[in-house]
Amino acid sequence: MTMLKAQKVEYVKKLQKDIASYKTAAVMPIDGVPDRLLQKVRNDLKPDSHMIIARKTLLEMALGKEKLAHLGRSMDKNFALVLSNKEPFELYKTIHSNKLRLGAKPNQTAIDDITIEPGETSVAPGQTVTELKNAGIDVQIQKGKVVISKKKVLVEKGKRISGAVANALKILDIRPFEVAPRLSVALEGNMLFNDIALSIDEDFVASELVRNFAEAFTLSLEAGIVTQYNANVFIVRAYKGAIAVGLEAKVPEDEIVKMLAASAAAQAGELAKKAGVNA
Secondary structure, three states: OOOOOOHHHHHHHHHHHHHHHHHHEEEOOOOOOOOHHHHHHHHOOOOOOOEOOOOOOHHHHHHHHHHHHHHEEEEEEEEEEEOOOOOHHHHHHHHHHHOEEEEOOOOEEEOOOOEEEEEEOOOOHHHHHHHHHHOOEEEEEEEEEEEEEEOEEOOOOOOOOOOHHHHHHHHOOOOOOEOOOOOOEEEOOEEEEEEHHOOOOOHHHHHHHHHHHHHHHHHHHHHOOOOOOOOHHHHHHHHHHHHHHHHHHOOOOOHHHHHHHHHHHHHHHHHHHHHHHOO
């Protein structure tokens, strides 16, 4: 519906109030995102977040120069403006957790190998069997059921999906594509977060901490830097080194004497065996 000038002015004023009442403003690209998924995202954002889909010019006027300077470069395509009181990372996680599996269309490019597994299907015998065979799927009728006899890669990663294969995947209810909305940029106060920063989650941070700690631990050992985390390693090294020196120098220390005595006894036993003398 076309808005009159007065209506546009009122709408922009309302948007300005909404934008000012939230601490985070973010841009969410919506090209290729089905309407039903957008509606699910909208529902999941409630009650502390709000998604706005409107004409770009109206949103630009509502954002004002300061926010537009930060967000404007991400507003070149179809998008939704997301306002929230959540932290940007939490907002990204909430939005990106909404995923939808989609069927294949002819001439789409496979993002991964599309593989058919062997086993029974829910497909009824009939014309569909011919359509599955036309897609290169080895099917048989066993006890009145359509059965895929062996595993096969129907489409390799990066290859085009033919019409026959797309139809077969639809018959088998196999949906090889996944769409998940994301934020391209988020602004909280004067802090701007791009999609790379926003996509860093707890698992990534934890794995990076483990990897960096292991590298730092190895480096500290090589450099001889003692910390609370590696002190026990240096103590064990020092102890073993002292024992080795003590044994070499035959130092008359209780621990060394015991080891020397045990070593002498073992050597005596070996000599006795070689000489044929019973211990």
